[in-house]
Amino acid sequence: MGTVNREERTTELPELPDRWRVLAELKAGGRASVWIAEDLELGEQVVLKIFPPFDDAEFRARALVEISLGQRLQHERLVRLYDVVEVGPRLVAAMEWMSGGSLSQRINFEGAQPIPLVVRWAGQALDVLAYLHGENLVHRDVKPSNLLLDRDDDLKLGDLGLVGRFDRGRYLPETRAAVGTPGYMAPEQLHDREPAPSWDLYALGVTLHQLLVGRRSVGNVEEAASASADEPREHPSLRDERPNCPAWLDQFVRGLLAEKPVDRWPSARQALDVFEALRGE
Secondary structure (H helix, E strand, O other), X not given: OOOOOOOOOOOOOOOOOOOEEEEEEEEOOOOOEEEEEEEOOOOEEEXXXXXXXXXXXXXXXXXHHHHHHHHHOOOOOEOOXXXXXXXXXXXXXXXXXXXXXXXXXXXXXXXXXXXXXXXXHHHHHHHHHXXXXXXXXXXXXXXXXXXXXXXXXXXXXXXXXXXXXXXOOOOOOOOOOOXXXXXXXXXXXXXXXXXXXXXXXXXXXXXXXXXXXXXXXXXXXXXXXXXXXXXXXXXXXXXHOOOOOOHHHHHHHHHXXXXXXXXXXXXXXXXXXXXXXXXXX
């Protein structure tokens, strides 16, 4: 999760500008490959996201949206996009390298996290989601692997590839199927086409629950989607698995995990206000 200083290549690289010296592959598979590189102009390590040649119109549209959003949006809790260059038929995006790794790695290596850290990360995640929701944007893929840490264990949100709008004021390309990561998707996300802030809040609830107990034990979206509307499931108390979890935090996470979207907060801004009020009691 710290500095990478060796080459590990399993994917063929295009000819890149001399300013980048590739060190290792971070993520293979999928439609784009992700690498850690030394940026000789910036004098620091960066992440290179290398998109494949655009042979699919839908994927091309979403990749261009991800890049344009990364250039336009500015928030201290969003992973920074430094530069975008064309390399033949490919686009290469240079982004901030988060040396602390992801929350997913932290859980895999250490299990349940200290409560003060989880509280800190919850506030930081709500802060950046409040910014996105204020821009009429829904991330749609909040999960531990997209929540990244710097050297001080402060959190930033990455991967804008599935962002959607919940107003109809401006076009963003939509996929042909439900989007998100199974296990973190809100129950209604399987069939609703109109993105809603409550989707991000549910996914954050699953993530916080996972951070507190060390594994994902809520978020079975298929089971939740088939549950009776008259008898929605109620998640067990976090304190059953983590007895030292503060009652207010248990209450807040269960609010994020409400099965019906109307029972969650309308946006991250309202959720953050409640979170800060509960934390300060």
